[in-house]
Amino acid sequence: MTTSPYVPPKVWTWDAANGGQFANINRPIAGPTHEKELPRGEHGFQLYSLATPNGQKVSIMFEELLAAGHAAEYDAWLINIGKGDQFGSGFVGVNPNSKIPALLDLTGPEPVRLFESGSMLVHLADKFGAFLPASGAARTEVLNWLFWQMGSAPFVGGGFGHFYAYAPEKFEYPINRYAMETKRQLDVLDRQLAESAYVAGSEYSIADMAIWPWYGGLVLGRAYNAAEFLDVTSYKHLMAWAEKIDARPGVKRGRIVNKNWGDEAEQVPERHSAEDFAGKAV
Structure with a gap:
C-alpha cells in the first residue's frame, strides 16, 4: 500500500475544484443560494424529493399507507439536486439542511414541516397508526x-x-x-x-x-x-x-416516485395520483 504525500494544512479551506463528481452541489456552508418558492398540490401532504435511497423511504411509506387503505394521498415534487434545487429558499425553509427529502403536512390547523426521512416515517406511522406499534x-x-x-x-x-x-x-x-x-x-x-x-x-x-x-x-x-x-x-x-x-406493490410504486433517470418505465418524476403510474413497471 502506498503512502499518500498529502499533509493536512493547519486550517482547511474549501476548493470547489477538488469536489469530484458532486463538486457543483457540495459546499461547506448552509442557507439558500437563490429565491425559489416550492410548488403545492391539492393534497394534504407535499413531498419534495428525489428517488435516492433516502427519498425512496418516504414515497414507499406513502404508497404502503395507500395500499393499506389509509387516506394518505400526497403530491410528490421532483427536487433536482444536480441543478441545486435543494438550495432554493422555499426548500431551505422546510429543510435547513438542504438534503432531500422534505415534507409538509398540511392536514392540521397549522402546517408541520418535516426534514430527515426517519422523522417523516415516525410522523406518518403515528398519524395513521400503521407500520409502527403504538407502545x-x-x-x-x-x-x-x-x-x-x-x-x-x-x-x-x-x-x-x-x-x-x-x-x-x-x-x-x-x-x-x-x-x-x-x-x-x-x-x-x-x-x-x-x-x-x-x-x-x-x-x-x-x-x-x-x-x-x-x-x-x-x-x-x-x-x-x-x-x-x-x-x-x-x-x-x-x-x-x-x-x-x-415484490411488494407499494414498494414497486414508491421506489420510482421522483425518479427522472434510467428506464422510462421506472420513472415517475412527479406523483399526484395513482394515475401517474399508468404504463409503468409496477
Missing part, C-alpha cells in the same frame, strides 16, 4: 432498527459508495476501510433476518422501509455496481428479505 417493546425494537439505519447508512453511501464509485481517483485504504464496514453491516442484517421474517420482528414496519432502499438496493445490484465486489449472495437471509420487499 412497548415492539415499538422500541422498530425504532432501534430505524435509528440503526440512520446512523449506519452514511458509511455505505458517503463512505463506501463515494470512494468505490464516485471519487475522482481510486484509493485502496478508504475502499478497504468502508468495504469492511459495509460488509459488517450486511452481516448484522443477515444475522437478524435469520431469526425474524422482517428486520424488527414478525411484522413489516417502517424499519424495513428505511433499511430496504439502502441495503436491499445494494444486494439487488442497484447501487454502485458493487454486488460482486461485496459478495452479496453470501448473505442469504438478507437476499431473501430484499427480494420479498422488492
Whole structure:
C-alpha cells in the first residue's frame, strides 16, 4: 500500500475544484443560494424529493399507507439536486439542511414541516397508526432498527459508495476501510433476518422501509455496481428479505416516485395520483 504525500494544512479551506463528481452541489456552508418558492398540490401532504435511497423511504411509506387503505394521498415534487434545487429558499425553509427529502403536512390547523426521512416515517406511522406499534417493546425494537439505519447508512453511501464509485481517483485504504464496514453491516442484517421474517420482528414496519432502499438496493445490484465486489449472495437471509420487499406493490410504486433517470418505465418524476403510474413497471 502506498503512502499518500498529502499533509493536512493547519486550517482547511474549501476548493470547489477538488469536489469530484458532486463538486457543483457540495459546499461547506448552509442557507439558500437563490429565491425559489416550492410548488403545492391539492393534497394534504407535499413531498419534495428525489428517488435516492433516502427519498425512496418516504414515497414507499406513502404508497404502503395507500395500499393499506389509509387516506394518505400526497403530491410528490421532483427536487433536482444536480441543478441545486435543494438550495432554493422555499426548500431551505422546510429543510435547513438542504438534503432531500422534505415534507409538509398540511392536514392540521397549522402546517408541520418535516426534514430527515426517519422523522417523516415516525410522523406518518403515528398519524395513521400503521407500520409502527403504538407502545412497548415492539415499538422500541422498530425504532432501534430505524435509528440503526440512520446512523449506519452514511458509511455505505458517503463512505463506501463515494470512494468505490464516485471519487475522482481510486484509493485502496478508504475502499478497504468502508468495504469492511459495509460488509459488517450486511452481516448484522443477515444475522437478524435469520431469526425474524422482517428486520424488527414478525411484522413489516417502517424499519424495513428505511433499511430496504439502502441495503436491499445494494444486494439487488442497484447501487454502485458493487454486488460482486461485496459478495452479496453470501448473505442469504438478507437476499431473501430484499427480494420479498422488492415484490411488494407499494414498494414497486414508491421506489420510482421522483425518479427522472434510467428506464422510462421506472420513472415517475412527479406523483399526484395513482394515475401517474399508468404504463409503468409496477
